[in-house]
Amino acid sequence: MKKKLSLILILFFSIFVFSCGYKKIIEKNDGTVAINEVKINGDKRVGYIIKNDIFLSSATGSENLINTNLNIKKFKEVKNKNVSGKIEKYSIRLDANVEVTNVQRKSIFTRAFSTSTDYEVMSNHSDTISNEKNAVEISANQISEDIVRFINIYFQSK
Secondary structure, eight states: OOOHHHHHHHHHHHHHHSSOOOOSSSSSSSOOOEEEEEEEEOHHHHHHHHHHHHHTTTTTTOOOOOEEEEEEEEEEEEEETTTSOOEEEEEEEEEEEEEEEEEETEEEEEEEEEEEEEEEEOOOOOOOOHHHHHHHHHHHHHHHHHHHHHHHHHHHOO
């Protein structure tokens, strides 16, 4: 009896949830903008990660054709030191200033994005370098998601 009741409840709630018409407000590629050109100044490795994510969100048939300029700065700071003065943890901070130009309207808007990620120093230098690359990649992906989300929201509201 309990199994039948739980099965009916699960079936009822699944039908209710799937038929409610839930849809994401902001899709990654919803066709609001078409990227014409992306210029990178600063850290090239991070710039290419961000550039690729921006191009993935582009739609070819959109009425909003834009050019973007990315100014990227990477900062590496000591986060923790032990008693003997040996560094145990670093912090990587990425700052990205984005300038977006709408080609049709000749309008320009800018926005600054920043994120930081910590990574630990390992006993092998190669492991530390690997941790640093992973931290930079995580920060770059976060900034690229923020930029794509901001551009889509900006052009959806216009």
